[in-house]
Amino acid sequence: MADVVDVVVVGAGLAGLSAAWNLEQAGLTTLTVEASDEVGGHTRSRVVDGEVVELGAENFGPHHHHVRGLARQLGLTVRTSAFHGVAPVMWRTGGGARVSRVPGIRPSEAPAALRALRELKRMAGGVPPVAPWTAPRAAELDEQSWSSWLDRMHVHGHARGLLDSGFASFSTVPADRLSLLQVAWWVHRAGGILPTLRDGLSLQIAEGTQQLSIRLRERLRGQVVLGTPVNRVVQDGEKVAVHADPHQCWEARAAVVAVPVSKAGSLEFDPPLDPQQQALYGALRFGRATKLIAVSQEPVEVKHRVLIGGAPLPAAWLRGRRVATGFATGDSADLDVQVLFEDLADVFELKRPRLYTEAKRWAADPLSEGSYLAFAPGQLTAHGPHLKRPHGLVHFAGADRSSWHPDLEGAIENGYQVADALVRRLAKSAQPVI
Secondary structure: OOOOEEEEEEOOOHHHHHHHHHHHHOOOOEEEEOOOOOOOOOOOEEEEOOEEEEOOOOOEOOOOHHHHHHHHHOOOOEEEOOOOOOOOEEEOOOOOOEEEOOOOOOOOOHHHHHHHHHHHHHHHOOOOOOOHHHOOOHHHHHOOEHHHHHHHOOOOHHHHHHHHHHHHHHHOOOHHHOEHHHHHHHHHHHOOHHHHHOHHHOEEEOOOOOHHHHHHHHHOOOOEEOOOOEEEEEEOOOOEEEEEOOOEEEEEEEEEEOOOHHHHOOOEEEOOOOHHHHHHHHHOOEOOEEEEEEEOOOOOOOOOOEEEOOOOOOEEEEEOOOEEEEEEEHHHHHOOHHHHHHHHHHHHOOOOOOOEEEEEEHHHOOOOOOOOEOOOOOHHHHHHHHOOOOEOOEEEOOHHHOOOOOOHHHHHHHHHHHHHHHHHHHHHHHOOOO
């Protein structure tokens, strides 16, 4: 057993490392344990022939101040992505393909679509970004799916395809499995519909998003133990013992569990989680996504830099001039990767032979079991209030538990918040009793 530290952090993704770094800045000692053989969680950056490719989380926006601030502190370069500016887009939202700066919505579809967007903006204004389940109409909104609400608003055709594909791609679940309350929450938190769907994707890290986690690890004083899955967390009111096979254990005054919600429920807690926490881990599921990368030997010579809508790929974009990225979600994520790569090649007119191709099926990743946490109708009000609640000396962190769910911004924000709460808690417990 190692020496006792102040806090053991379980999970070396962006939330866990942000928490550990903030704890150390406050003078506490940390030790971080990670199941994977690399840090970064849902980020996965590689360099191929001088090009950075991203198999995981990639883009963020100008309103994501924690990401931008951390990148600056770590000496990383923030630059614009394919979603920035006015480059033409290939729209496949109503059958066929159209390359233009604006989607081709038929005049007959526009009135219903505009009414829906105005109503969505009005609804979103009443949703608190930190606790959306406390909104006055939370139960009413949460019982509806994004798809059923669009039906009720009579949105059809190209406009329906655009709104369906936009939010369904963002959540990685079909529109009929996405809570209307979650959509309203996103829109309010981002500051509008356009910032949610486009502006929030307009920036990227030139060196690769995973460098945020890699450079955080390099700056930590505490040990980061890789390739070691934690399976049990035991506490007695004074200390926490974090167990991993084979026969490894670390003791601390407190612990942070910063693993995806899909995996936190598989840990054994002693004493057990309360019934409400157990229920949320049994009910909540991640969406499905497959990310594809194709690196061309020659620059891609097409006018558009982004694809929105259609099948089998509902979204794709260029990173620079040689890297094409495809993003398949929901049922499309389970298709044969050759089918997905053929669509990606058609969209950007990629020539053969291609230098490099790789696909990452996040639903098949044993350490995440999916892409993003998506709330089905009824789940946000039922389980949202219990996501952040500590379990004794154990606090939970992650983008899943943040007000910027499911963004990179949320992972950093929540990591900082959990660290601040533990700094206050441990300082109070260390005060002498007079």
